[in-house]
Amino acid sequence: MSLFLGCANNSLVRFEAIAKRAASQDFLDAAAQVRKQRDLYNHTDLLYAMDLGLLYHYAGLYDSSAIFLREAVKIQEDLYAHSITNEAAALLVNDNIRPYRGKAYEITWLHLFLAFDYLGMNRYDDARVEIRQAEIFLREQRRKVGTDPKEYRDDGAFRTVAALVYEGLGEKDDALISLYQAVKAYRESGQPLPEGLARYAYAALMANGRESDAKELNLGPSVQDSRRPAFGGSEIVVVGEVGRSPMLDETAFWGTWVRDGMLIYHYKDANGNTVTDAMAAPGLPDSEYEKGNGRKTRSGTTFHVKWSMPTLRDVPSQSDALRVARGNDVYAGEAYGDTHDLLQGDLNAHRGITLLRTVTRVVLRTIAAEKTKSSLNTNEPLLNLLLNVGTDALADQLEQADLRVWFLLPRNLRMARVPVQPGRYTLEIGSEDRNGRTIRSETRDVEVKAGEKKFVFFTSLK
């Protein structure tokens, strides 16, 4: 039992130990910490591989990154089979003892960052493999979640990168289909459609006999700009991994469970106001109904329960915008993906099921604690008090919200597309805060071949 108990949630300790180092751009130091503190990754082999892979990616060690991210893909695939014993144990202890399977958007981004690694190594065919694997994952995800609008179903950032990869490989039809899917993904999710993508998709679809797609997506013509990339043309795509992803924190819930199957509960919202809600709690066992013959029943009696639920916590960072300069031409990076929206969406979509499972567990455990207390009662008031307090404390300690999340992801995935003729170029890439002050900058020399989409990665988590 002591294995399940801990003073602090491992995810919070992991955040303190790893994320702060990453935010100061000490990626290799953070990776060394991950390796050193392997014990923080109990039941989270997936996160261990994802964390190491992402840190090596940020450090520009794309080959090392690909090794760990591929390991993460393998772990995630192997986790398809749910362990019956583990699931049963989670019902008694807490969700943290289930192996972490990753949130749906994290799995897409896992393949996306693997594709980035291969693009960074100029291995375009391998990047396409990752694009195709993410497409298969998203197809299965849509099948699983059906038409539920709250669920993560597609990913605009991923589809945009997929379009660029296909385009760079000269696979025009796949590129156009991915462009269509990219716009559709933004429209369906309600996330803002990047203006550059809308303009590009419209021009590409119209020029390639897909007018009906442009019409269906409600895309229209816009002002022509010679600095915009042309479909099939060579360009430098600067991917900015900017800012820090939010993490998960615990929110305390408390309430009264009525034994007839009703739970009235309260929690404090982000503004500090107490919110009250009610839900159907687990019903009565048959043994209670069998007491209808005059014996005492506990139906209608109540008891107090408390638990905690994961809630989104923003992590502040100065890095906000991406700016790329080639000579006198300056390109602003547009936001294609925001992990705040993705994580919030995931929490909203699964709140009901997490709440139900947690409440069921807490209620079962509270009943068990009551039985334990009554069986341990003695004639000594002081001893009774100690035993009762101890049992309550043990039950409380067991409950921990599942705060596991891939918080090393950037807050924003920004892209600046710089159309160029084949040749060698020098770019000034920088991140800025909300007031336009430069947070960090780098000079990069980039060589581009005819028709090539040359990807350059820039990380600013500070």
Place this chain on the structure above:
Amino acid sequence: MTPFGTRISSLAVSVLLLSGCGTKVTRVSHDSTIDLSGEWNDTDSRLVAEEMVKDAVSANWYKAYETQKKIPRVVIGEIRNKSHEHINTETFINDIQRYLVNSGKVEFVANKAERKELRDEKSDQAQNSSVESQQMAGEESGAELMMLGEINSIVDSEGGKSVVFYQINLELVQIESHKKVWLGDKKIKKFVEKSASKL
């Protein structure tokens, strides 16, 4: 059974169970078929190479060489992986080369990257080796045909079940005329089922 006997039996069962936890390695024949994940593996690479080589050297284009009692010289071009899996095309290319060379019906010349390395060596020899042992530049055998190809796949999946279809296309192109003298394909279909639960 006596209490002592019961204890001994329990201990034996525990030891047996625990002994199953270590790594176990068994040597198997290099050409045995073992499917673990359902992904492209060495067996696929070997079988596809073997069958496609058989098909290639029994096709019409080869008869023209046979009647002239000539052995065609082939260079391997790009064989691209367009599938959904990371497939080591080098292994596949090596399998093809091995079957073709061992058949005695085709000669291979070094590919672009290998030629560069060989030329560097010759240039080094020109400066450092004795005249008698020096290998001369300008004496290479030029290839007449280039082999090109790609590996494609289609995946249809639902839940833990998936059907994976691989199509491997190879072609031989005359370097001088750009004529395609042989087009071959090989298809593999796999049904992969993953269990949704375990103990």
